[in-house]
Amino acid sequence: MGPLMSTSLPQVRTAPHRGVFFKSWLKDPFHVASITPSSRWLARLMATDVGPGARVVELGAGTGTLTDAIVERGIHQEDLYLVEQHAGFCDVLRQRFPGSHVVQGDAAALSDSLGPLLGTVDYVISGLPLLWFSRDTKTRILQEAFALLRPNGRYQQFTYLGPPPVGARLLGELGLRATLLGVSPLNLPPAFVYRFERKAS
DSSP states (O other): OOOEEOOOOOOOOOOHHHHHHHHHHHHOTTTSOOSSOOOHHHHHHHTTTOOTTOOEEEESOTTSHHHHHHHHTTOOGGGEEEEESOHHHHHHHHHHOTTSEEEESOGGGHHHHHGGGTTOEEEEEEOSOGGGSOHHHHHHHHHHHHHHEEEEEEEEEEESSSSOSSOHHHHHHHTEEEEEEEEETTSSSOEEEEEEEEOOO
């Protein structure tokens, strides 16, 4: 089968955390990548194949739109580690997901904050605007993420352009391959979701 395309219409919801997100974007648009959180269409696509019993690390958790989709997949909050640099967003996450582990930290230094999880994580799901980052930062984030992941663990990443947000040369250097999971055409802007995995040895 080809990549999945998310087309179902969502229920319209309003929530106070969206206002927090917008105010943070106005204050610091270079560190808050979007004027609004990711849509629920995109969030559900990002959580593809995640299921009960999995241990999940979410990068750039924001105010929890993607986290909602992960929890809806049956992930127990105690198995969920939410990494976010923005202190205000961390406060929102702690209120919305009190059973999860909220970590205020840098995705390029995950071993500093999540060292005990090395080699035990099933999914790393990234809401970071990886496309915008330098090659060195992308390298560090992926190296740190795959150090957390089990041998068959999966890293899932969105991008607003068609190709993967990590070039073929860097993927090859890191021993990774990218697979398109699907497209969220109703997201604003439309988004593509990729899964990164270790190449078979």
